[in-house]
Amino acid sequence: MHDEGNEGDRTTLPVSLEALIEMGEYSKLIYTDNKIFSEGQVSPDEPEFYGLNMMIGKQSQLKRNEFSYYVIEDSLQSYYYKKGGPNKNRFRGMAYDNVMAPTILIFRGTANTKNVWTDADMRMWHDEELDLYLHRGFRDAADIIYKDIKNKYELEPTVYLTGHSLGGAIAQIIGIWLHKEGYNVQIYTFGSPKVTTTFLFNEPNHWRVAVRSDPVPYMPSLPYVHSGIHIDPETLEWDETHQEDSMWGIDSLDHSVVDYLDILYNHSECNAECRGSRDIRD
Secondary structure, three states: OOOOOOEEOHHHOOOOHHHHHHHHHHHHHOOOOHHHEEOOEEOOOOHHHHHHHHHOOOOOEEEEEOOOEEEEEOOOOEEEOOOOOOOOOOEEEEOOOOOOOOEEEEEOOOOOHHHOOOOOOOOEEEEOOOOEEEEHHHHHHHHHHHHHHHHHOOOOOEEEEEEEOHHHHHHHHHHHHHHHOOOEEEEEEEOOOOOEOOOOOOOOEEEEEOOOOOOHHHOOOOOOEOOOEEEOOOOOOEEOOOOOOOOOOOOHHHHOHHHHHHHHHOOOOOOHHHHOOHHHHO
């Protein structure tokens, strides 16, 4: 918790709502049964991903991996789908015109709070390269995935990382490592726990979306702290102080990435079709 830092409301939000929704969709995508996928692309017949298909460019490659992460490469354009159909009222959530598109790394998290700490070593691990203490369990999980990514993929100079819950913790740690290597890093997390004992301000850039009644962002307790910019999805108020509210009123049911997305979508003009069927998504 830090007393100094900027704060604001939706009118001064330092990241677009469309970008948050797009990264939230990717974080939801990784929980999905692989049987709905066609080769390298989300099935266009799956109503749940009607909107997501508008985000992933036709020239993109969506690559799945055994270590529970996905990679999106060579995306020339990425669209957030707005009410009105494919040829009307389209606007860009994250567009990459005439520039090299980023690599997008998506990390699988935990579907419920009971599994967040399963087999997680909560001791502190000193990362000598960073001179930071990291959560050992999250660090060990991130290390396996990081080595696999570096062995299999050539990343673009700009890398976006996103994940929900444990996936957000992994995104943070790998993002810090990539930032140290000189990559332009943007981290988007949803309901993520803390990963280090050092307040990093917003280096690298980290948009931390957390519902105030979600218990997972309160974990682990001190000396672990959050960094980045906290965004309350219910109000779109944001702050850099990470002052924690009382844990009274927290509810493990408020940890679902589907609910995070619904809350964000409620601020947009996206209709039921572009969100996908609630029955399907649940």
